Amino acid sequence: MNASNILLLIIVAQIVSLNLAFDKSQNVLSKSKIIHLNGAIGPESVAFDPKGEGPYIGVADGRILKLQLGSQNRLIWADFAVTSSHRKNCTLPFAPEMEHICGRPLGLRFDTKTGDLYIADAYLGLQVVGSKGGLATPLVQNFEGKPLVFTNDVDIDGDVIYFTDTSTKYQRWQFLTSFSNGDTTGRLMKYVKSTKKVTVLLGDLAFANGVALSKNRSFVLVTETTNFRILRYWLKGPLAGTHDVFVELPGFPDNIRINPKGEFWVALQAIRSVSSISDSKFGMLHFTPQQMDEGELHPTAIKLSEDGTVLEALEDVEGKTLRSISDIEEKDGKLWIGSVVMPFLRVYGL
Template identity: 50%
Template structure:
């Protein structure tokens, strides 16, 4: 089947799903969300909850990891990615300082050790203990190739193995538009073994490798391929072990992926304020892929999708809800009856009680 026919069929199926969900409570659920304002920082990209269920914790633009300590206390500093950084970095939202201050993106606690693992865009894979402080660097390269844009991670809670992505071997985070415009396909999916302290490359050649999420039974790991608008599934166990396949084709650019307690996956769709969307569409058209006008309009409207373990669409979140707009969504994390919604550019996190 040609790419045109595949995308046309996908558009029909997805639009049918939208028409069924449009008037549902689920589709409009974020009408009354709560904003949790940050102080002197922006970009709560990702969330994590510790081994006591406290949090969320999130990384922000100046390299700090913050912990939400409740409505009365707000956000407090838990960890930093670099020592002796305060005068230069605290409160910074300057992309030109990111390589100095760090930019923590993916976060996840190992629930057995209570250590927090951090995918920092510039400093690689880091870890910090349960009491916080300055993070320690674990890995900065794989197979002799340095990380350029460490992005997202997830942890196998049985083995402690960390699965993470490097979006490009050429472009750093501040150059992300170049990675998209050039059609760069050098992203990698990797794993870090805390026992051997070795990094293994599982898959090369991923177009802007982004979000990562393990299945509930740890039989496969999902990785977002942002510029192809799809999710890949890399099998870890079973007859397809060590092979990859397309898990889902999406109506927008996938960012982070987070699994909920039911084994379902929330996928944030992030257009980068339109920049990501326009560049992606140009690349797809150059490759001979044709999108319908309806499917292009969906790129502006869908903030996130919930998928089951087979890639079936279960729920849609709109970016505009009752006049309140969610911009540049990077993650949706479902935890204990609350949806936590992050953004790499906004000065607040969003919380909505399910």
């Protein structure tokens, strides 16, 4: 049994399936199309460049790949960029013990004006690579004299880059320990390109994960995975500099991405354990547990309005064909679905 399957079994052992019951819930993700990665594993984040080309994905061996036309007009995954120059021993598709050397690119975002790709590498910090790819350049690897421990996601607003540092104690390979110990050292951070200044916007976060700016740039969202919620940090207006709870969720949120309408897609990796169902926060969501099947994953894509209202939920109730979900990128009427552990992308037509 390989390491990715062991990881999935560990996750399965800790969660149960839950049918999300509200009017627009649809059990449809199992019908999504598979795009295999030809040996690579773990397309955690999905991004398209300003020309609409891609998708681009970061995989477990440290590479960033681009889906493009090859010879005979066949789609191929081409090497686009890497976050580490130490590639000699980065030959296995999944080798957690090598991630600190090979790099592990997680969140990906393009600057729509410059075409530069910004990368949150779990071990090597915030990086950037030009539109032609190659070896990425580190931007932020330390803060106040200490290295970033677990850089996770990123979003861009002109001169300002927002990113998360999931923990100051635990690296990515220790994420289950972070979960079980209730670690709350995560941070939402800001990097200003013109001044190279780094600041912490929010601290003491429980597994700080996905990041997304609102359409009008008045606030930025950050997912707190082990608190089952999304926080909103206000950037403009009378509430600027403060934060509140944007939405509470029935499962573990990973990445969050905005669509062309200004709505947000949130990837739920799994549903909470039985012990958490009676939690008062859970009741606030108006989700009703209808079905409890011990030991099944329940990947869910939830669409939220600009004010945090649940608009739609797309599910794979049995979790057999789509066992893990980390990212949802909407483009041209399709959802491109990433996973931190699976050897493929999924594409679902809306």
